[in-house]
Structure formats: C-alpha cells, structure tokens
Amino acid sequence: MSQPSPAGTLPAPFDDAFFTDPYPVYAQLRQAGPVHHAATPDGSPVWLVTREEDVRTWLTDPRLSVNKAHARRGYQGFSLPPALDANLLNIDPADHLRLRRLVSQAFTPRRVEDLRERVQAAADRLADGLAAQRTADLVEHYANPLPLIVIGELIGVPEHSRRAFSAWVGSMFDPECPGQVAESVDRIHRFLLELIATRRGAPCDDLLSAMIAARDEGDRLSEDELVSLAFLILLAGTENTQHVISNGLLTLLRHPRQLAALRGDPGLLATAVEEMLRCTHPNQWAIRRFPTEDIAIGGVRIPAGDTVMLGIASANRDPDRYPDPDSFDIHREDKQHLTLGHGLHYCLGAPLARLEIQIALGTLLRRFPRIDLALPAGSLRWRASFRSHALKELPITVGPPTA
Template sequence: MTSLPSTPALPRPFDTAFFTDPYPTYARLREAGPVHRIALPDGSPVWLVVREDDVRALLTDPRLSVNKTHSNTGYKGFSLPPALDANLLNLDSADHLRLRRLVSQAFTPRRVENLRVRVQGAADRLADRLAQRLVTQPSADLVTEFANPLPLAVIGDLFDVPQPDRNPFSTWVGNMFAPEHPNQIAESIDHIHHFLIRLVAERRANPGHDLLSGLIAARDAGDQLTEDELVSLAFLILMAGSENTQHLISSGLLTLLRHPKQLAALKAVPGLLPAAVEELLRYAHPNQMAIRRFPTEPLEIDGVHIPAGDTVMLCLASAHRDPARYPDPDRFDIRRQDTAHLALGQGMHYCLGAPLARMEIQLGLDTLLRRLPRIALAVPDTELVWRSSFRSHALTALPVTIRAEQTE
C-alpha cells in the first residue's frame, strides 16, 4: 500500500489552458495514476479520482458521504446559509430519501412527458425570436437568446417564479460558479437566499398549484421537512433545473457544429437524436466533478490511502474520456454503442430531473436544427470564451449566425 504525502506544494492542474480545454489535463492525470493529491485554484487540498472504473464504483460507495459534518479539512463546496445548505446534495441515507420522495413524483417520466407541449412551445418561441434577430443583425448569442431561457421557462413555470425574477436568478447562479471578482460568490448567494425566502413567504400567503406550493403544504401540514429543508429544496431544484441544461444545449450545439459529418448524419436521420444526446452527455457535459465527498473511515483507492474526513473529488469528465472504458473516447460519435455515462449521477444521487433534462436538450437541439438549419458559428472557434471554473466547463457566450448558402 502506498500513501501520497501531503506537502505545502501540491500540484495545481487547473491553469488557464485547462479552462479552455480540460481534457488534455485529465489524460495526463489518468496516465500518471488513478488518484492524485492536488490543490484546487483556491489552494484547498483534495484527492482527485480520474479513472472510470474507480469513479463509477465510488459514486455508490457508502463510505463516502456528501454530508459536510464528516469533513475535517480541504474543500467543502460553497459556504451556504442553512436555508440553502439543507439540500439533497448534502444529505445521505434516510434524510436524503425522505426529501427525495417529496419531490420525485413531480419528475416521473409520465409527468415529464406531460410537459412536452410546454417545452416545445417555449423552444419554438425562442427559436422564432432568435431567427428574427438574425435577420436584422449579423450575429446573436445563443446562450442568452435560447439556451438559458429555455430551461428557465420550464422550471420557472413549475415553481411559478415571476417572470422578472427568472433572469436575475440565473445570473446569480452563474456568478456562484464563475465569479468576476472575489466578493461575487457571497453576494450572489445572499441574493439567492433573500429571493427564495421572499418567494416562499409570498407563495405561503397565496398558494397555487405549482411545485413550490406543494412543498410548502407538505412542510406546513405534515411537518415532513424543516423550513430550511423547504427553502433548500427550492434552491436545488431551481438551480439544477436550469444550470446544467442551459450549458449542455449551448455546448451541444457547438459540438455538432464542430463535427459537420455527425451533424449531417443527425439531420439526415432525426431518429438518432436521443442517442446523440446521450453521447453529448458523455462528451460535453458541463459538470466536471461529482459533488465533493468525505470518507467516514480511512479509505484505500488503488493502493492509495485516504484519511477519513479528507475531501474526495470524483472527476466525471475524466471518467468519460477514459480509454479503458470508451474506445477512442475523444471522438464524438452519435452512433456510439456504449452510452452508459455518469453525467446524471449514479445510485442515490442520480439526477432527480434526468427525464426533464433529456427532454429539454432533445427538443432544444431539434428545434434549433429544424428552424435554423443554416446556423453556424459567428466567430472563429478560438475566440470562444469559457468559464474560469474547475467545476463547470461552460461557454460564457456562443455567437451564431446564419450561413448565406447551404454548404452541406
């Protein structure tokens, strides 16, 4: 058994080049070993697990807890007030299952399918607006014009969030992941906290038929969750229901534009779209890491000893490019046979909104490709700007235009 020493000069793999293209860094780490003691950009020490078989197994290992009370040192994630921190990403076992049951019925495949008309209508309206804008100007940002507002419209409707509050909420969440100045994370969390407290109070006074009203009724009538758990659930569903889907629509379109043969095949056979989305979830999902975990007892991973209470990061993006699992993993292939990715989690923490996310991505991309068949990048690929975040590989903008002539 080996043990990696903890030293003041831990490797810091997350440099400027990483933010633009993280995958060469992951390849070097996988080749060097299965587990690495590294420092995050803020200097926090973590153990980074990079190979697919280890990541897949550890996602369901009961010795790894997401509960921060098991942390002794290192990275713990965002510092959130109690009203935002009591969410499913910080709870294990019975508490996790209790809260999950309260909201799982809203995201069953049947209920999600009932949202199809609403999602398609929102996608059509946004595509119309984008097309009209591209008639009057040479380019437009797909992120702000389509990818961001589509899931916001859907999850906002589920919670009946007032229209004027939806874009600010999305901006605050984005600033949490990629702040422009040191104080912006705390400022954004403060905005989100006060917004959700106010929203819950207003909905409690004037209940409706939305998901938030149902959670409030469960809190007030059956005492099935605390007030902090109520607000934290609202925070998690609104954040997760918009953040990842937004970025996968934009990075998904970029991936298709970067691979014209794959795009042509998809246009020729639209029935390939569900498989294409699964490949995009493997190849281009914005989440680089699973939620941080803490061993509840000393742990050994491939001969590396990890003390209880240290922070363990399971690198999903590296696992998805592991050649030991996926043949030619850096190749984007919408006909790939092995599509058993980890983008939506595994086990207890499998994404609650997975059916809705898949539907939104499929309908969003399908609508863009049908309604704007000549959509193209408006700038050279090298001019695209990515978030400066080790957690989320996401575009800050995606300038698009309409080609003058069809070339494929």
C-alpha cells in the same frame, strides 16, 4: 499503499488551459495514476479520482459521505447559509430518501412527457427570436432562457425574476470580482425566502406550493430543508441543461459530418444527446465526498475526513471504458455514462433534462437549415471554473428559417 503528499507540495492542475479544454489534463492524470492529491484554485487540498471504474464504484460506496459534518483538513467550497445547504446533494441516505420522495413525482417520465408541448412552445418562441436577429448569442437568447422558462413554470418562479436568478448562479461558478460569490448566494437566499413567503400567502398549482404544504401541513421537512430543496431544484433544473444545449450545439458545429448525419436522420437525436451528455456536459465532478473512515482507492490511502472529488468528465473519457473516447460519435452504443450520477444521487430531473435538450437542439436543426459560428472557435470564452466547463457565450448566425 501510496501515502498522502506532504503539505505544501500539492500540484495545481487547474489553470487557464484547463478552463478552455480540461480533457488533456484528465488524460494525463488517468495515465499517471488512479488518484492524485492536488489543490483546487482556492488552495483547498483534494483527492482527484479520474478513472471510470473507480469513479463508478465509489459513487455508490457508503463510506464516502456527502455530509460536510464528516469534513476535515481544509475543505472549502461555496459558503452557503444553512437554509441553502440542507439539500439533497449534502444529505446521506435516510434524509435524502425522505426529501427525494417529496418531489420525485414531479419528475417521473410520465409527468415529464406531459410537459412536452410546453417545452416545445417555449423553444419555438425563442427560435422565433433567433430568426428575427439572424446573428445572436445562443447562450443569452436560447440556451439559458429555455430551462428557466420550464423550471420556472414548474416550481412557480415569476417570469421577471428568472433571469436574475440565472445571473446569480453564474456568478457563483464564475465570479468576476472578490466577494461576488457571497453576494450572489445572499441574493439567492433572500429571493427564495421572499418567493416562499409569497406562495404561503397565495398558494398556486405549482411544485413550490406543494412543498410548502408538505412543510406546513404534513411537517415532512424543516424550513431549511424547504428553502434548500427549492434552491436545488432551480439550480439543477437550469444550470447544467443550459450549458449542455450550448456545448452540444458547438460540438455539432465542430463535427460537420455528425451534424449532417443528424440532420439526415432526426431519429438519431436521442442517441446524439446521450453522446453530448457523455462528452460535453459542463459538470466536471460529482459533489465532493468525505471518507467516514480511512479508505484506499487504486492502492492510494485516503484519510477519513479528507475531500474526495470523483471525476465524472474524466471517467466519461476513459479509454479503458470507451473506445476512442475523445471522438464525438452520435452512433455510439455504450450509453451508460456517469454524467447524471450513479446510485442514490442519480439526477432526479434526468427525464426533464433529456427532454429539454432534445427539443432545444431538434428545434434549432429543424428551423434553421444553416447555423454557423459568428466568430472563430478559438475566440470563444469559457468559465474560469474547475467545476463547470461552460461557454460564456456562443455567437451564431442562422440561415433563413423554415416554417
């Protein structure tokens, strides 16, 4: 078996070129070997698992724990207070299932389908705004606010607070100055505490009020679990969906034949969204994991307590799984990508995310017979994040809208 790399000699594959286009790096890593001991931009030592078969297998192996209590040897990450850290992403099976059951009914396919008219109405209002401007940043004026409206109404976040929450989350992933991550986390924490206190005093017909009742009346979760669950639902319900909308539209604009095929047959939209999830989703890695015992992946020994990163984006571009994996093909038949997870941690909000993305992109294509980039594609700016491949903005010009 391969041995761990000596301290101080870890490669650092995450640079400016990676932030703009990470996929050539993944191709190099997959070809060089199944697992790599590397350093993240903050210097943390991690094991990168990049091949689809390994990623799929280890997403469900109980020897890889998401609980940071099993972490050793230099793990770093977002420094979250306990009231934000006790969420589903950091909890192993027993408690994970208990918390998941508390909110799962809000995200069943049937409940999500009941939201269709509300999502469509929000998309239409935002598209009206694009039509009025003709040239606008799709991220700011369409892709970001749509999921915020939907999840904000579902969980009970006042409209005037939604954009601030989104900005704080953006600063967590792509800080502009030292200390901004900690400041954003603190603001999110205080915001949630105030929101929960408000809902305790005046319950409404929303998911947060139901969660508070489960805490106060049923004692089915702790106070930290309540705050953490609210944080995760807001984060997961907005962050990735926002960027699939913008990344997805950019991908269509870069593939005019695929765009024309989709315009010609809107029935292909669901399949097109699955292809976008496979090859344009912002989330690059599954939540970090820690071996509870020494393990071997692809013949590489990984000591207990080390940090393991399972490469979702790399797995989704693995040529051993997908023919011509770097090609965007809305007719692709293999839809078993790993973007939304696999096993216990499969995305709870997957039905809602799919609905929002389909409606968001379908509305744009239906309302605007012409959509163009408002600047050269090479001038687009991307987050400086190894975790999230997301556009900072997407300036577009839309043609005269249809009714």
